[in-house]
Amino acid sequence: MAKKKRKRFLWPADDAELSLLALPAFLWYVLFAYLPMFGIVIAFKNFKIKGNFITSIISSEWAGFANFRFLFSSADAGLAVRNTLGYNAIFIILGTALPVGFALMISQLHSSRAKKVFQTAMFMPYFLSWVVISAVVWAFLSYDHGLFNTLAESLGFSRSNWYMKKEYWPFILVFLNVWKNLGYGMVVYLAAIAGVDQAFYEAAVIDGATPWQQTWKITLPSIKTVIVLMFILSMGRVFYSDFGLFYQVPRDSNSLFTVTNTIDVMVYKSLKSATVGMASASALFQSVAGCVTILSANFLVRKVDPESAMI
Amino acid sequence: MQSKFNRISKVTNAAFFLFFTITSLICLAPLVFVASISLSSERSIQDLGYSMIPRVFSVEAYVFLSQQSAIILRALMVSAGVTVFGTLLGAILTTSIGYAISRPGYKLRGFLTWVVFIPMVFNGGLVSTYYINSNLLGLRDSFLALVLPLAVSSFNVVVAKTFFKSTIPESLIESAKLDGAGQIAIYARIALPLSLPVIAAISLFLSFSYWNDWFQSMLYIDDAKKLSLQALLTQIMANVDYLAKNAATMGISSSQLARSMPKEGARMAIAALIVIPIACAYPFFQKYFISGLTVGAVKG
Numbered sequence: 001m002a003k004k005k006r007k008r009f010l011w012p013a014d015d016a017e018l019s020l021l022a023l024p025a026f027l028w029y030v031l032f033a034y035l036p037m038f039g040i041v042i043a044f045k046n047f048k049i050k051g052n053f054i055t056s057i058i059s060s061e062w063a064g065f066a067n068f069r070f071l072f073s074s075a076d077a078g079l080a081v082r083n084t085l086g087y088n089a090i091f092i093i094l095g096t097a098l099p100v101g102f103a104l105m106i107s108q109l110h111s112s113r114a115k116k117v118f119q120t121a122m123f124m125p126y127f128l129s130w131v132v133i134s135a136v137v138w139a140f141l142s143y144d145h146g147l148f149n150t151l152a153e154s155l156g157f158s159r160s161n162w163y164m165k166k167e168y169w170p171f172i173l174v175f176l177n178v179w180k181n182l183g184y185g186m187v188v189y190l191a192a193i194a195g196v197d198q199a200f201y202e203a204a205v206i207d208g209a210t211p212w213q214q215t216w217k218i219t220l221p222s223i224k225t226v227i228v229l230m231f232i233l234s235m236g237r238v239f240y241s242d243f244g245l246f247y248q249v250p251r252d253s254n255s256l257f258t259v260t261n262t263i264d265v266m267v268y269k270s271l272k273s274a275t276v277g278m279a280s281a282s283a284l285f286q287s288v289a290g291c292v293t294i295l296s297a298n299f300l301v302r303k304v305d306p307e308s309a310m311i
Numbered sequence: 312m313q314s315k316f317n318r319i320s321k322v323t324n325a326a327f328f329l330f331f332t333i334t335s336l337i338c339l340a341p342l343v344f345v346a347s348i349s350l351s352s353e354r355s356i357q358d359l360g361y362s363m364i365p366r367v368f369s370v371e372a373y374v375f376l377s378q379q380s381a382i383i384l385r386a387l388m389v390s391a392g393v394t395v396f397g398t399l400l401g402a403i404l405t406t407s408i409g410y411a412i413s414r415p416g417y418k419l420r421g422f423l424t425w426v427v428f429i430p431m432v433f434n435g436g437l438v439s440t441y442y443i444n445s446n447l448l449g450l451r452d453s454f455l456a457l458v459l460p461l462a463v464s465s466f467n468v469v470v471a472k473t474f475f476k477s478t479i480p481e482s483l484i485e486s487a488k489l490d491g492a493g494q495i496a497i498y499a500r501i502a503l504p505l506s507l508p509v510i511a512a513i514s515l516f517l518s519f520s521y522w523n524d525w526f527q528s529m530l531y532i533d534d535a536k537k538l539s540l541q542a543l544l545t546q547i548m549a550n551v552d553y554l555a556k557n558a559a560t561m562g563i564s565s566s567q568l569a570r571s572m573p574k575e576g577a578r579m580a581i582a583a584l585i586v587i588p589i590a591c592a593y594p595f596f597q598k599y600f601i602s603g604l605t606v607g608a609v610k611g
Binding site for chain 2: 021029031037043052110114120130134136140150182184243
């Protein structure tokens with residue numbers, strides 16, 4: 001309160017009112033974004049709950065880097081990092097190539113109504129939660145009633161327990177991720193394609209260029225910046241994984257552990273199993289690695305297109 | 312958009328048309344599948360498995376859900392309430408700080424821009440967030456745990472700021488000031504009414520993230536009475552008898568329920584309850600959604 005009064009004397013009325021406007025959201029940021037940043041200190045503590053969070057932090061002993069030594073000596077952590085980076089590499093490549101290709105194709109369709117209908121249909125999965133998708137996947141893969149097993153049986157094959165066959169799951173997870181995010185990517189690239197100057201195409205047609213040549217020589221080079229940007233931005237998130245995809249969809253099946261254990265899954269599981277030291281160390285590792293990659297990605301964006309950089 | 316200058320041949324067009332028809336069907340298939348299972352009789356599912364078209368049509372799953380209104384209706388109310396309240400709160404918080412940092416002469420602009428920016432690149436991580444929210448802020452088993460943590464996202468703030476900065480003419484604000492309006496009045500009476508498209512986009516982002524959220528429930532909610540539809544579906548996916556078990560705590564005989572319950576259908580009927588509002592609403596709101604995404608992609 002006192003602070004606000006002082007503002008009124010020293011500041012123009014405009015600034016005081018703007019500060020008042022910003023205050024609620026500022027408080028939100030303090031509570032829900034900045035407090036947790038200071039809370040990461042528990043990664044260096046032997047954290048035990050005693051009273052509220054602050055008294056617990058104070059009363060817990062310092063552990064130095066013990067939590068991190070414990071984390072990096074465990075086999076699970078290596079697996080989680082490898083899975084997270086591996087899946088993201090595939091997601092980034094397919095998540096760039098397919099939406100670009102699809103957007104190029106759909107923009108060529110003669111009927112603009114068809115374009116709209118297809119785009120709307122393909123945007124649909126983006127709006128479904130992983131819980132719902134997990135239910136849908138279950139309807140395909142469940143042992144007793146799943147569509148795949150029913151079909152397999154009617155074709156003379158035996159039923160299989162899909163939730164225990166880890167050799168299929170990398171493909172299932174990649175498919176689902178691409179399927180869910182395809183519509184989103186297409187929206188971005190279609191907007192870029194719509195922004196290309198039509199005069200280029202007029203000139204190209206006069207010179208006798210085929211649609212194929214126009215796509216390679218005009219459209220793609222024109223949207224190159226957007227592609228590079230989206231690519232780099234997703235590079236910035238290589239240490240993060242979609243928790244719902246890797247935890248909900250495989251139904252936390254133990255047989256699939258080696259192909260579904262990503263950093264986010266590991267953090268959640270160790271949090272729930274109350275191995276707080278390990279959980280907080282891996283969460284901090286993820287935040288720091290994530291920060292470094294996002295900032296490097298941003299640095300690269302600045303090189304490509306300064307206008308689009310975050311800072 | 313490619314007009315007459317860049318036309319593909321009729322054959323290619325037909326091939327593309329076929330290709331996208333198939334892709335679209337793959338994208339829509341889950342909706343059909345969920346709807347069809349929820350409309351199949353329990354017997355036919357037990358005997359013949361799930362199928363894309365109901366073998367024996369039945370609304371028993373929905374009849375069952377309506378009988379369980381103590382649980383289902385409650386979850387529906389939680390989901391709807393959290394979505395409405397959260398969207399409202401989020402839209403107000405986002406646009407108010409967005410407007411403040413869009414004003415060029417504002418003294419704290421630089422500072423607040425950093426406040427908004429830093430969480431985009433660094434965060435406290437799940438563990439610390441979890442303890443702060445559940446322990447220090449006391450949000451465990453509170454509806455606020457479902458609302459508050461998702462209310463503001465820096466991406467939305469940047470979208471709002473960019474829009475305010477690029478579409479509200481400075482001269483309009485200046486003339487309002489000459490007429491004696493303060494910044495709060497300008498925000499409420501000029502900036503907001505002129506920014507309906509971006510408010511629509513942000514509200515849509517927010518309402519989808521609230522309606523689709525299950526993670527906050529998984530972290531903070533143990534009380535069965537505070538589960539949202541998504542959280543309820545999570546529970547039922549893990550344990551099909553969940554409804555029957557919890558019915559007892561709500562005063563219904565559980566053994567009787569467990570026998571009569573169309574288990575498979577009920578799961579998918581809940582999924583359908585979640586999906587139907589989205590499937591009906593998003594084709595109409597898609598345009599605002601897309602405009603929000605493209606505003607966000609261009610930084611001002």
